[in-house]
Amino acid sequence: MISGTIIKGIGGFYYVDTGEHVYECRARGRFRKDKIIPLVGDIVDIEINDSSKQGYILNIHERRNQLQRPLVANIDQVIIVFAIKRPDINIGLLEKFLVYSEYVGVNVVVCLNKIDLDENNEVQPIIDMLSSVPYDYICTSSLKNIGIDELKNKLKGKVSVFAGPSGAGKSSLLNSISPGLSLKTGDLSRKTERGTHTTRHAELIKLISGGMVVDTPGFTSFDLVDIKEEELQYLFPEFQKHVNCRYPSCMHYKEPECGVKKALEKGNINPMRYEHYIQMLCDLMKNRRY
Numbered sequence: 001m002i003s004g005t006i007i008k009g010i011g012g013f014y015y016v017d018t019g020e021h022v023y024e025c026r027a028r029g030r031f032r033k034d035k036i037i038p039l040v041g042d043i044v045d046i047e048i049n050d051s052s053k054q055g056y057i058l059n060i061h062e063r064r065n066q067l068q069r070p071l072v073a074n075i076d077q078v079i080i081v082f083a084i085k086r087p088d089i090n091i092g093l094l095e096k097f098l099v100y101s102e103y104v105g106v107n108v109v110v111c112l113n114k115i116d117l118d119e120n121n122e123v124q125p126i127i128d129m130l131s132s133v134p135y136d137y138i139c140t141s142s143l144k145n146i147g148i149d150e151l152k153n154k155l156k157g158k159v160s161v162f163a164g165p166s167g168a169g170k171s172s173l174l175n176s177i178s179p180g181l182s183l184k185t186g187d188l189s190r191k192t193e194r195g196t197h198t199t200r201h202a203e204l205i206k207l208i209s210g211g212m213v214v215d216t217p218g219f220t221s222f223d224l225v226d227i228k229e230e231e232l233q234y235l236f237p238e239f240q241k242h243v244n245c246r247y248p249s250c251m252h253y254k255e256p257e258c259g260v261k262k263a264l265e266k267g268n269i270n271p272m273r274y275e276h277y278i279q280m281l282c283d284l285m286k287n288r289r290y
């Protein structure tokens with residue numbers, strides 16, 4: 001029996017990388033009975049048939065975490081890629097990603113891409129916002145080879161998911177890191193695949209420079225469906241040290257004598273972060289009503 005990582009799953013077959021070899025495996029019947037579906041990223045024990053070189057998955061190790069979109073397990077970090085321009089950065093959406101990552105409990109690195117297009121330092125307010133929160137960020141350009149080595153270093157020895165809007169430059173970044181990958185960039189076939197949703201499977205790709213990545217199709221919006229209104233504030237980690245409000249149930253919105261709002265007035269909380277907190281809170285309230 002040997003262990004490995006599922007790097008791909010298609011049509012009932014799982015491709016398990018043991019470090020030396022990738023085995024095509026099937027899950028044993030009892031997985032289906034227990035309604036446990038092996039996921040890309042799962043660490044599994046497998047048994048190999050010596051003559052056919054095919055394998056069976058015998059056991060799935062306990063998952064450290066699990067993302068829903070893309071459906072992968074045991075990831076170390078999400079690389080959130082946004083272009084500064086083309087398409088214009090949507091900071092509200094970036095903040096939703098940060099909140100979602102906090103909710104799932106996974107580390108994030110924000111990648112502000114196409115920095116070559118930022119002639120007038122329009123990125124500065126975003127950098128100010130990111131400096132006020134406990135998340136790592138880098139500025140990159142695959143076109144001008146800026147920040148690529150830094151990004152490579154952040155990926156080494158880790159399993160990372162690349163996420164972000166369509167056209168942000170995810171595939172281009174991955175191609176600059178691992179030129180052998182030749183991921184399709186900005187062309188029709190990938191766009192077509194994204195349209196159908198079901199044809200694209202999550203896949204773990206090994207980088208020459210070290211680490212593994214999942215490239216996901218881009219998307220332009222998503223909803224924070226499972227999060228409760230009163231839970232939302234805890235997904236803004238930098239608010240926490242200011243929560244000394246009059247009302248224990250304070251949601252830092254219209255309540256008087258609120259520590260968070262005081263911190264905002266004093267400049268100890270980034271105004272953009274607070275604004276987006278209120279926006280998300282109102283969206284959650286609206287969803288509840290209908």
Ligand SMILES: Nc1nc2c(ncn2[C@@H]2O[C@H](COP(=O)(O)OP(=O)(O)OP(=O)(O)O)[C@@H](O)[C@H]2O)c(=O)[nH]1
Pocket residue numbers: 113114115116117140141142143144164165166167168169170171172173184185186187190216217218219
């Ligand atoms: N100016 C500039 N353009 C870039 C850069 N990186 C990528 N692009 C261009 O942006 C477009 C989109 O790049 P992709 O890498 O396909 O973007 P993606 O995020 O993978 O997009 P989806 O596949 O739709 O999710 C392409 O036309 C690239 O040539 C960059 O650093 N600077």
Ligand SMILES: [Zn+2]
Pocket residue numbers: 243245250251252253255257258259260261
């Ligand atoms: Zn408050």
